Amino acid sequence: MRRLSLAAAIILIAASPARAADKPTRFWNLTSATVTELRLAPMGTTKFGDNLVLNDKDKEIDHDERLAIPGVAAGAYDARIGFPNGAVCAVKNIAIEAGKVFSIEDKDLADCTK
Numbered sequence: 001m002r003r004l005s006l007a008a009a010i011i012l013i014a015a016s017p018a019r020a021a022d023k024p025t026r027f028w029n030l031t032s033a034t035v036t037e038l039r040l041a042p043m044g045t046t047k048f049g050d051n052l053v054l055n056d057k058d059k060e061i062d063h064d065e066r067l068a069i070p071g072v073a074a075g076a077y078d079a080r081i082g083f084p085n086g087a088v089c090a091v092k093n094i095a096i097e098a099g100k101v102f103s104i105e106d107k108d109l110a111d112c113t114k
Helices: 002-022
Strands: 026-030 037-042 066-068 075-082 088-096 101-105 110-113
Touching: 037 088, 088 101
Parallel strands: 026 101
Antiparallel strands: 026 066, 037 075, 075 088, 088 110
């Protein structure tokens, strides 16, 4: 019985990284406002992709809401983030890990224009 328990524990521990990789990468909006635009570009470039917020059912990411964004490769990114009042801000050097949550807070916002 003890061997069976040990074997089960080893299998669960070994499977943990695989389960994390199966989860989609998620954006967590920790800004004080609703987000209506989120575009990512490889760090140091201006090659911004599609608006990821359009993947949300109501096309907005409220404060403290998370959005699954499958298909984003792990790496370092810059972001363009937009708000309902028309403001658009830059966020530099976001580390994204596959299957993990990354967040953006008000203190991360830079170079905001309206």
